Amino acid sequence: MQPFTERVIQVIKAIPEGSVMTYGQIAEQAGSRRAARQVVRILHSLSGAHKLPWHRVVNAKGEIAIRDVESRDIQILYLDGEGVQVSREGTVDLDKYRYCPAEAEQS
């Protein structure tokens, strides 16, 4: 596994319940601010494999980015089950649930 990919996995694994991160944030934490698209690819290939909380990943607008309807529903259910309120359109309140690693470290 390449370093970047591993970093991404680590970052995603570090997202706590009840929180979400955007692709951009994850890419940045992994080392490449503009590699959001790479994060996408990683999720594609590892969605089933590693036990990653992929459902805690949303796009910059706080929307469920996934296109597959079934998977999208699953993601919404998981989030809702963790206390993250998801609108019927499949969007979450980023100001409220966005996970900031920087903040977390301070604790």
Next chain:
DNA sequence: AGTGTGACTTGGG
């Protein structure tokens, strides 16, 4: 080595 890909992001109209 060149090309394609993808659940993104940002900036401008």
Next chain:
DNA sequence: ACCCAAGCCACAC
């Protein structure tokens, strides 16, 4: 606020 175009990156083939 919405839609579109272009940018961007690491990996698979």
